[in-house]
Amino acid sequence: MTKKRKEHTFDSKCGEKAEQIIHEIETAQSQNLTAEEILTKISEYLKQEPCLTIHVIKSLARIPTPETAQLLIGMMAEADEKQVIKSIKRTLYKLKQKGVKWEEKTQKKTPILKPPKPAEPKGYLGSIDTTGSRIIVIGKPQPLRGLLVIFSIVNDQEGIQEFNLKEFSKKSFNEFMKDALASAEFPIVTAPGAYCIHLLKEAASLTQSLSRPLPQGYHDAERECRNIVWNYPAPLIYQYIPEDEVIDSAHLLKDSINLHKIMPFATWHIAAQEVEKYATRIIETQQSRIVLLPDQKEARLNTIYRDALDDLFPEEKRLLWKRRLEEVAYILLKTGKEYEAKASLSAAIDLNNPFSAIDPNPFIWNLVLKSIYILLEEDHEKKEDEKKTSLIIAP
Incomplete structure (x- = not known):
């Protein structure tokens, strides 16, 4: 059994409404409204009375402008009926014959096999002592090489006090965090790696503002983390308690x-x-x-x-x-x-x-x-x- 095609019945009353829509489109273009704005405006009419759609599409050939072409392209992106899509293509062809030129946005094809997304860095923050110092640890996964670990002690008045860059296996890193840094009085907790990098960059800026050199290895760490950005407000606590x-x-x-x-x-x-x-x-x-x-x-x-x-x-x-x-x-x-x-x-x-x-x-x-x-x-x-x-x- 063949699927019955959806019919767009048309009468004189629909014709008057369609002409009214065409007039509104011409007025909107003269007011420099964008194709997206015009499409939003006319979509409500077309949804309420589908019989108008084909007639409006055909009548748009009478408005030979690049904006009309962009409007038709926008309509085609939303259309799911073959009859409507064919009508849009015919009208676009007529516009092209009339010398109308427009920018055709080609969609980039997504490769079937995407490269794996780099794993997010692990972040750890220590508490702050009476002088304003704290530990920051960042573990950045390295393909087939475990973790590149950035260990630092930063101070909110002096900048970076200690800095070390070293590669760890996942097992040795977990042991390091558990045995070497664990403290009941000054616990170290997990935090977004991007936020920990943000804090380290703050400390680096403070170090430089005090006319002190950045520690050896810092620029290597900065290059490793150059694409990792904290895009939220700081401090971090406001993500959890407004x-x-x-x-x-x-x-x-x-x-x-x-x-x-x-x-x-x-x-x-x-x-x-x-x-x-x-x-x-x-x-x-x-x-x-x-x-x-x-x-x-x-x-x-x-x-x-x-x-x-x-x-x-x-x-x-x-x-x-x-x-x-x-x-x-x-x-x-x-x-x-x-x-x-x-x-x-x-x-x-x-x-x-x-x-x-x-x-x-x-x-x-x-x-x-x-x-x-x-x-x-x-x-x-x-x-x-x-x-x-x-x-x-x-x-």
Whole structure:
């Protein structure tokens, strides 16, 4: 049984509508609308009344322009009926006879056997220590040769600190990651290889901005990874926790003070030389002969803390610590600490703005206090040791 061909019945009413469409096409071309825009416009008419299609196609021979040819080519790409396709080809032939020229876009034939797509590089990120340093490992698969491994330690104020480029078998690489780099306190987690390369390039740019040479082997690694690009926003954590999920959460921001109880934040502190003068002022306040009421003493100490906060965290430094909190939030998330990751991200986002005079960023406020009192405790222990030494009677 033969398949019945779809008929495009045509009457005088359809003829009037078809002529109206032709007029609209002429008007659209005079207004410099593209063939794609015109096709979108007329497609709705043709879908509603298929009887118009063939007549419109034939009538387009009366508009001998390259735009008409492109419109017909667009219609042919969407057509699935032989009758319609034949009619389009006839009209295109008539346009060509009238001297109309147009650009014919030829589709490239896809080879049957495609070359295998290169495997994505493996990426690993370490947590950030109190100085701003972290480990970045990138394993780029090499055809028939295992992995080309890029091992680096980068610092957010110094750039690339250590760099090594070496080939590993898959087995030896897994052993290296498990035995040589594994640490409960500073875990290394998987991350997109492209993002790890992005971080390494950031560190390289910082190294160069400090007028320091890039380490040996870096340019070789850069050539190996030249086609690998991170096309998403950084830091990586925002791919997993959107900013609007934590930005207005007062309890997450408040709880960020508790992050100092867990790693790596428990080890974070501001360098001694930066907080030394504030520790000295506190010692002077505590040893002052002026008798102060408890409220007065507390007010004076709070003034010192606030001075330290404002002096130690200008905008540039504030944004540096913001990035640290964002990067560590990803590590926390990957190690199963989702709530802590959100608290870290909340504290980071709050650092976009200057500190509140009444209620400054809880995480940074506690960081300042902790750093000062670490120094005070060291000073106290030093004096206690000196007292013990002075009590020893020489024989």
